[in-house]
Amino acid sequence: SRLHFKGRAVLLMVILGVSMFPTIATLSPLYLILKNMNLLNTYAALILPSIIVPLGTFILTQSFKSVPDTVLDAAMLDGCSKIGVLFKILVPVVQPSIVTASIFAFYWIWQDFFQPLIFVSNPKNFTIPLALKLYTDPNSYNNYGGLFAMSVISLLPVILIFIKFQKYLVEGIATDGIKG
Numbered sequence: 005s006r007l008h009f010k011g012r013a014v015l016l017m018v019i020l021g022v023s024m025f026p027t028i029a030t031l032s033p034l035y036l037i038l039k040n041m042n043l044l045n046t047y048a049a050l051i052l053p054s055i056i057v058p059l060g061t062f063i064l065t066q067s068f069k070s071v072p073d074t075v076l077d078a079a080m081l082d083g084c085s086k087i088g089v090l091f092k093i094l095v096p097v098v099q100p101s102i103v104t105a106s107i108f109a110f111y112w113i114w115q116d117f118f119q120p121l122i123f124v125s126n127p128k129n130f131t132i133p134l135a136l137k138l139y140t141d142p143n144s145y146n147n148y149g150g151l152f153a154m155s156v157i158s159l160l161p162v163i164l165i166f167i168k169f170q171k172y173l174v175e176g177i178a179t180d181g182i183k184g
Contacts, residue, residue: 005068006076006094016065023058027118035122049123050131054113060105067101068094103172107165114162132158 005016022030034053035044043049071094079089095102117133124130127138136158139151166173 005065006071016061019061020058031119031122034119038123045124045126045129047129050120050129053119053123054109054116057105057109057112059112060109063101063105063108064098067098071097100172103169107169107173110165111162 038044038049038052043052075093076089079093080086084092115133116131117137120131120134124134127135130138132154136151136154139147139154
């Protein structure tokens with residue numbers, strides 16, 4: 005959002021436009037891409053499709069845009085390089101937004117059932133929602149006690165992350181990018 009290059013508005017619109025498509029519409033091309041790259045049934049098949057989260061991209065873009073140009077220009081006049089401005093000025097100012105976008109991405113990926121179901125067939129690589137599905141069997145006895153126990157255990161990381169980063173989450177949503 006801070007670098008000016010040809011087509012940057014189009015790139016942002018494409019990233020945000022992809023979020024309007026339902027997951028099922030992008031699943032076939034994504035499956036073919038992962039198959040051609042020999043990444044099916046690997047952890048990479050679970051991680052790569054989830055790298056760009058449109059909501060996180062939007063949150064970070066708006067946060068970086070909210071930092072005034074005068075602050076960045078002053079840092080440049082004081083001898084700071086562009087990389088220095090990024091890591092010494094921008095990242096500390098938008099840190100709550102970075103944490104917020106990371107939490108949203110984590111929640112979104114943690115609870116995903118459908119994509120891992122399609123991309124992974126080895127039980128060794130199953131995500132928690134897929135592993136929980138193993139506790140149910142329509143043709144025999146269901147272990148509901150184990151299912152409920154594992155469901156509660158699977159919520160612990162989500163709850164702990166929320167408790168640990170609650171301050172950043174609220175600040176990242178409510179802040180305008182300027183501290184002081």
